[in-house]
Amino acid sequence: MKNVYDRIRRWRTERPKTFYALAGISGLVAAGVVALVVVYLMVNAGAFGPMPSRQSLLDYRNDVGSEVYDVTGVSLGRFYAQDRTVTEFDELPDHLIQALVATEDSRFYQHGGVDWEAYGRVAYKTLLQGEDDQGGGSTLSQQLVKNAYGRPRLGYGPRVDLLLHKIREGFLAQRLESVMSKDEVVKRYLNTVSFPGNTFGIAAATQRYFQKPPSELSVRQSASLVASLKGTSSYDPLRAPERNAKRTDLVLKLMHNAGYLTEEQLTDALADSLGLNYHRKSEEEPLAPHFTQAVKREALRLLADIQRPDGEPYNLYSDNLSIYTTLDLRLQEHAEAAVERQMTNLQREFERHLGRRDAWETEASLRGAIRNSQRWRVGRAAGRDSTALVEEFNTPRPMELLVPNGEPISGEFTPLDSVKHSLSFLRSGFLVLDHSTGAVRAWVGGSDFDFSRYDHVLSRRQTGSTFKPFVYAAALKKGYDPCYRLSNALRTYEDEDGPWTPHNSDWNHGGTYSMHGALTHSVNVAAVRMIMETTPEPVVEMARRMGLPGEIRPIPSIALGTVESNLFEMTGAYGAFANQGEYAPPHYISRIENADGEVIYAHDAPTETVLESRTAAQMQTMLRYVVERGTASRLRWQYGITRPSIGKTGTSQNMADGWYIGSTPTLTGGAWVGGENTGVRFRNGNMGNGSHSALPIWAYFLEKVEADTVLADVLGEDFPPLPAEVQRDFYCSEFIPPVEVVEELEGDDVEEPVQALPVSGLEPSDNGTR
The missing domain is CATH 1.10.3810.10 (Biosynthetic peptidoglycan transglycosylase-like)
Incomplete structure (x- = not known):
């Protein structure tokens, strides 16, 4: 060893330049090796980006998005960040x-x-x-x-x-x-x-x-x-x-x-020629587009709480999930056809009804639509002042004005023209569900997704007379019976806004109605009298139990439908009337599977008893009277629907909203019709009420399904038979006129007690306005 050191010393002394050069090179090599080892260790530690394991590399899947299926396994579309x-x-x-x-x-x-x-x-x-x-x-x-x-x-x-x-x-x-x-x-x-x-x-x-x-x-x-x-x-x-x-x-x-x-x-x-055949698929080509957008929002909410094996939440856009929904595409197609048919007819009536008048009743309605437009909101968000935006809204430019289910109109228009054009069309929403499970079978958020992507299944509007069944259900729960008599005389009440005198839409007052007669003919005065006797609090509690989570103030006017709700909530609530008092919360995703076919989410929401069996049978009978001889009887005499049905019409203040919610023994459907805002409406009750505007959607849907030999059975045969003791609850007159009228009719026919669902054959009007 000593000889080696001696030779190094002699080399360093005799050839210093060579020695130091070799020493420097050796140091650089050693430093390089150390640097490579350090870099290698840092790379493996993930210092320069993720270093997945061999198994992770093998398990990696491409981001192919998630597929949505209807109840029969038909694909409705995909959600993806990358196509x-x-x-x-x-x-x-x-x-x-x-x-x-x-x-x-x-x-x-x-x-x-x-x-x-x-x-x-x-x-x-x-x-x-x-x-x-x-x-x-x-x-x-x-x-x-x-x-x-x-x-x-x-x-x-x-x-x-x-x-x-x-x-x-x-x-x-x-x-x-x-x-x-x-x-x-x-x-x-x-x-x-x-x-x-x-x-x-x-x-x-x-x-x-x-x-x-x-x-x-x-x-x-x-x-x-x-x-x-x-x-x-x-x-x-x-x-x-x-x-x-x-x-x-x-x-x-x-x-x-x-x-x-x-x-x-x-x-x-x-x-060879390339043979280019280019086609750009729209990102918005799913079937049932309003529904698939709702599925996307719900899936994102659900997946936020579900973790993958690596601890990260599932990604809707990249994890190749399969989302199975409750929608039946066959019923969806019938629902879409029913909405398009009614809205085409109704729009023509609306335009004839308006004549030369604007669709919006007040300038406030037009100003509200301008401020709600995307152009205005984007401009304000960018810091532009109102004056500059008003000038822009009055500046013509080439554009297309969309027409629901029709060809767009091309030309020189101002953005203000576009807003006015959009306001001139009525809107609609339609929802159908299986009330025994709450499974949504059809969802139509509007008559044309390209024209308006706003979903009217979820839009909140005043419910009108469709809220009245909650009033009577609360009264029955408190011990009142369907024959309890309610005065139809005008009366002034005090509420938080001062004196208030509710009236009927036809201005006919006086006499008394049985409770079931008052609901059959949607009598406002009687409904308010009923809520004043029960007090509003039990009515609010009843509505809450039946699935209406929005704000409901315990005031008398809610009896006339000043409460705001949407089709999703209201149709689900009415399902309990058809389902013998069992409330099944509406849902539309049944399960979600990951790329390996493992179920990572499954819907599990049991039904809840919200009405006792006797009360449920009474309410079902009262709502059946509405169809047989009340405000929804045109389902029979005009549209020829004979299948057992229950339902209720509704019209909000000033005919701004038309509603109809009805049921067969197995399906419950809710339809809403109105303008973009409450200032766009028919100007009279005969055309603007729910029986004329919304009920036909349900009628056309039933007509299409009954004609479909494959699907007709999904409507069910009949409701359970009415127990004898409940039948006796309805042995009374629907209406007893004032005493002076009775005296004038002495010797003539006076209404007899109601028995076993007779059909009047008369055309009633919807009295669902305040």
Whole structure:
């Protein structure tokens, strides 16, 4: 050992320059080795980005969004951040794979994830020549890792960041190929990479540009799509056809050089036409669009509380979930047809009714619509003052005015014209559910999703006379019976706003009604008399128990429907009347499965008894009278619906809202019709009431379903028979006129007690206005 030290000392003394040079080089090598070890350890520790395990790499799935299905398994649409569909390896044509390998990674089948020759070239260009070589040197496996896990910003500068990312991706690429075959790498790459037109994955790209699956691509079409990977915007075959064609020829020649194409095949491919057949699929093409938007919101809410195995919440847009809903697309189609039919007829009546008048009754209604418009709200959010916005609203420009279920009107219009045009159309919503379970079967948020995406199944409006059944249900619960007599005489009450005198819409007053007669003919004065006797608090409690969570003030005027609610809540509540007092909360997602088919959410909400059996039977009978001879009797005499039905019409103040909620033995449906705001309305009760505006939607729906031989049975046969003791509760006159009128009618026919649901055959009016 001493001899070694002596030789080093002599060397250092006799040849100092050589000694120190070798010592410096050795130190640099040692430092380099230490640096590489440190970098290796830091890379594996995730200091430069995530380092998934071999199993995580194997389990990685492309972001293909989530599919939504109806109750029969029909797809309603997908939710995705990127338009992507998975294509299996055996569906990929050989020439597509060959084009990809020849162009992007010519030694793909020789390396184990890293092409060291290309790697050295990138390091040389990046560090020594200062070139920003973003794509060179990366194998398909490295690109797959980059696409899957991204490149977080490290903060060391672009060149150093790039080098560190390349090192990390090299490690991951080798790890990837240790657990995955070359075929699987190619499959995952082509399902991950982005193509032109904001498409992700080969299936989405071939469908967008050629209207065919990948398996049917020609050699030139495959080469064209691979050519576009160099720059999805710069080499887009639609927007940059010459640049794409030039690079496509290069890809074909690379395929020939790699031995994938013969001379003859190359010549044919170079001469072949591309056969572009571009079709941009709208992002809003789901079936039942208002419904699918509601499903999206509900799914996001549910998934926020459900964790994946890695502890993160499921992602609706990337985790390939299957969302099974309660919607029956067959019933949905009948519901949409019923809404379109009624709204087309009603709109024509509305326009004839208005004549030369504006659809909006006051300037306040127009101003409100302007301020609610997207243009105004965006302008105000950007800090623009009202004066500038008013000027903009009066400046003509080319635009299209949409027409519900019709062709748009093109021309020079001002934004104010657009607001007025939109205001002139009536709106509607329609919901159908299975009241035994609360499962939504049809959901129509409007007559045309493109015209208005606002969902009127969820919009809150005054309920009008559809609230009256809660008043009478609360009275029955307190011990009143259906024959209890209520005065129809005008009376003034004191409330928080001062004296108040409710009246009937037909201005006929006097005499007395039985409770069931008052509901049958929707008598306002009697309804207020009833709530004054029971007090409002039990009515509020009853409405709450039956699924109305919104604000309900315990004041007498709620008997006339000043309460605001929506179709989702009201239809669910009425389902309890049809379901023998059992309330099933409405729902529309039955279960959610992850990509492995595991159920991660299942609906489980038991029904709740909200009405005792006798009260439920009484209410069901009272609502059946409404259909047989009351405000909803046009269901029989005008539309010819004979199936057992119960229901109630409703009209809010000034005919701003028309409602109808009805049930067959198995289904409950709610319809609403009104303007964009309460200032857009019919000006008289005969046309604006719920029996004329909303009830026909339910009638047309029943008509369509009854004519459908496959679906007719879903409406049910009949309600349970009325117990004998409940039948006796209705042995009384619906209406007894004032004494002076009775004396005048001595010897003439006077109304006899009601028995067993006779049908009057008369056309009543809806008395549901305050």
